[in-house]
């Protein structure tokens with residue numbers, strides 16, 4: 528993929544080394560780092576910006592995810608935040624001129640018990656109150672929207688109903704990364720691939736690090752007015768260089784695809800009780816995922832036990848899957864916060880900002896988080912949509928706990 532990005536895409540890459548100083552240096556060329564660069568340049572005219580990527584752009588989770596975009600969360604602040612993202616995604620192709628293969632499919636979120644049905648009914652009502660389009664639907668409508676489903680759940684997980692999120696969508700993950708990169712590059716932002724940041728430039732006193740003033744790379748130091756850390760699962764290491772200890776644990780998340788299924792499988796289907804989700808890729812493959820690995824680690828290997836457990840859940844609800852073969856599996860390392868919500872904005876150390884806590888749910892947030900962080904960097908004030916997701920919420924007992932909404936991506 529790197530060869531494709533570097534030789535076939537119309538990206539005006541920089542030649543030579545980064546400049547010695549920028550207004551903003553962004554560590555990490557994933558979706559979040561690049562969308563922030565894009566919105567800094569396009570919305571605020573801040574183009575003296577450099578994105579430093581250790582590998583190739585999109586090589587982290589932004590190029591490894593299962594591409595689900597939705598806003599059917601359980602807290603008002605989260606619904607509004609993700610709804611803004613969903614709408615930015617809907618306009619991304621028109622805005623950037625890049626085809627990101629955005630496809631509105633609708634998401635069915637299954638309820639297998641009376642309690643789960645009540646939860647999904649509540650979700651539908653509160654989503655509607657906050658601007659997201661979600662209805663509660665009954666088994667007949669579920670079958671009409673997804674004929675492949677076994678409504679008896681193999682006799683063990685009967686389907687009582689579901690919330691149906693009309694605007695649930697997918698987009699091609701690496702194309703989203705390239706769209707933001709191309710847009711930022713055209714405005715004059717510098718993006719350097721294969722340039723790992725190896726340390727932070729800091730000013731310290733007896734009480735610790737007072738200020739971050741730039742970054743260190745193998746090719747030398749780069750000064751910055753603001754450093755944004757957008758490094759996905761590596762965030763604890765990078766923040767640690769500034770003495771910032773984050774409430775983040777890094778866990779691997781696995782997913783897999785089967786060979787192509789000839790019929791259409793229209794919606795995205797998720798089950799919180801079984802903890803798995805499924806959709807069909809544009810190539811016809813069935814794309815399946817479940818929860819992240821219980822043990823915290825930086826390991827990106829996939830495991831037979833995961834494939835076995837996840838396949839068993841998926842075939843329980845969709846028996847046709849037993850006729851398909853697993854073609855490919857992969858994993859990414861996810862920065863999971865304790866309340867399953869992102870951490871955006873000030874790090875507590877001057878000059879260092881954060882885009883983290885994206886866990887297993889951050890692809891859908893790439894547009895809104897970039898937009899909000901760009902405004903925060905430009906104005907110095909957290910905008911209303913991202914303000915509830917500051918790091919300080921953990922010390923002020925205002926956590927944004929919504930695990931059941933993040934559970935199945």
Ligand SMILES: Cc1cc2nc3c(=O)[nH]c(=O)nc-3n(C[C@H](O)[C@H](O)[C@H](O)COP(=O)(O)OP(=O)(O)OC[C@H]3O[C@@H](n4cnc5c(N)ncnc54)[C@H](O)[C@@H]3O)c2cc1C
Nearest residue numbers: 555557559581587588589593595724759859888889890891
């Ligand atoms: C299998 C899987 C399925 C998922 N499914 C979904 C989904 O359906 N919907 C959804 O919303 N989310 C999903 N996610 C989560 C989503 O992919 C992530 O939350 C999101 O991509 C995070 O983007 P990011 O830019 O923060 O991180 P990344 O894309 O991981 O980018 C971080 C970048 O920083 C770079 N980096 C690290 N250290 C350094 C350094 N020292 N110097 C320079 N660069 C550095 C890395 O190389 C990497 O490219 C899924 C994740 C996985 C793994």
